[in-house]
Amino acid sequence: MTISDASEIAHSRQVMRSIIQRIATGPELSKNISQEEARLGMRAILQGHIEPIQIGIFLIALRMKRETDDENCGILSGIRDVTETVTADVPEVIDLADPYDGYNRTLPPTPFLPAVLAACGVPAVCHGMETVSPKFGVTHKQILRSLDIPVELSVAEAAKRLAEPELGWTYVDQSQFCPALHDLTELRSKMVKRSAITTVEVLTAPLRGREKTHLVTGYVHKPYPRIYALLARHSGFDSALIVRGIEGGVIPSLRQAGKFFYYHNGGAEESIDIDPVDLGIQQELRAVPVPEELSPEDSNTVLDSAAIARLAAEHGVAALKGQPGATYDALVYSGAVCLWHLRRCDSLNAAATQVRQVLDSGAALARLVAAGARL
Numbered sequence: 001m002t003i004s005d006a007s008e009i010a011h012s013r014q015v016m017r018s019i020i021q022r023i024a025t026g027p028e029l030s031k032n033i034s035q036e037e038a039r040l041g042m043r044a045i046l047q048g049h050i051e052p053i054q055i056g057i058f059l060i061a062l063r064m065k066r067e068t069d070d071e072n073c074g075i076l077s078g079i080r081d082v083t084e085t086v087t088a089d090v091p092e093v094i095d096l097a098d099p100y101d102g103y104n105r106t107l108p109p110t111p112f113l114p115a116v117l118a119a120c121g122v123p124a125v126c127h128g129m130e131t132v133s134p135k136f137g138v139t140h141k142q143i144l145r146s147l148d149i150p151v152e153l154s155v156a157e158a159a160k161r162l163a164e165p166e167l168g169w170t171y172v173d174q175s176q177f178c179p180a181l182h183d184l185t186e187l188r189s190k191m192v193k194r195s196a197i198t199t200v201e202v203l204t205a206p207l208r209g210r211e212k213t214h215l216v217t218g219y220v221h222k223p224y225p226r227i228y229a230l231l232a233r234h235s236g237f238d239s240a241l242i243v244r245g246i247e248g249g250v251i252p253s254l255r256q257a258g259k260f261f262y263y264h265n266g267g268a269e270e271s272i273d274i275d276p277v278d279l280g281i282q283q284e285l286r287a288v289p290v291p292e293e294l295s296p297e298d299s300n301t302v303l304d305s306a307a308i309a310r311l312a313a314e315h316g317v318a319a320l321k322g323q324p325g326a327t328y329d330a331l332v333y334s335g336a337v338c339l340w341h342l343r344r345c346d347s348l349n350a351a352a353t354q355v356r357q358v359l360d361s362g363a364a365l366a367r368l369v370a371a372g373a374r375l
Helices: 005-025 033-046 052-065 071-080 112-121 138-145 156-162 184-192 196-203 224-235 306-320 328-342 350-358 362-370
Strands: 092-097 124-128 170-175 212-219 239-244 258-263 268-272
Touching: 005 052, 005 071, 033 052, 033 112, 052 184, 052 196, 071 196, 071 224, 092 112, 112 138, 112 170, 112 306, 112 328, 112 350, 112 362, 124 138, 124 239, 138 170, 138 306, 196 212, 196 224, 212 268, 212 328, 224 239, 239 328, 239 350, 258 350, 306 328, 306 362, 328 350, 350 362
Parallel strands: 092 124, 092 212, 124 170, 212 239
Antiparallel strands: 239 258, 258 268
């Protein structure tokens, strides 16, 4: 270790000590920190300069006093500082940011949405990790891997797949684009509670378009649309579509009107209510539930993730083969809203028609096969 390295580590630890002294002093005396301090603190953590116990105190203390906008933006910046980012050789990219902790009540269709959008002419990327606290649910990685689709691509390899005319979509794992953050997985599990990392990690955008990059993400609780829009602008997304989705994902409920927030060109967010019935979707199910035999009886029971992932893959492939059902409708609904948001279609109905065409014709399935899927 050089003298300059030792000096940098000492400075990082001094900064973290100062931060903890201010943010961890109880419900009435805790103080906020600046965006730059949050950035320096998060970056020091990812550089390996901070001991695990202080990392836990930093994240939990922020959560208990509630993170400010500046603190969330600073933590995102600290993560992006050590994230590998590649510009793909395509004009635009749509980034589908599902929760990294996955799903434990429903079978997610989102891993198949990139293939649908690619068949509609929109390069699409999804990203995530194997599983993580607090839900430890079934994830994109598990579902795609069950079909033998590569899920350990380097960021450069993933960018290349986006630009392939017959493919146009990809998955990229956090272990590849931000290994330092991925290394905190075990510590996050021990912390139990959700931290600011859970909020911001989906906005790192490791793959970007030459001209524009668009975010699609989901939320459950009412305060989050404003927070995600703020973070999306901070991360450099040209537009964002923020969906009140099942389990916080990008797929809305199929049986009731959904609330969507969006912005274009970095501007102020607007909102719209969309009823799936208006798109010809009539479902009694809000989403396909995990079967009872695979559902844990209590929150302490471990999911049979492999079995649920295989079942979700079966439903996704069936939908891409044009088989009617809730998964098919979910892809029509979410795909149509994405195309409408990107202004690729004049109306939501026209967008839904285009999505149905790529599902019924097998064009979306061909994109899955091109990715290496074993059907």
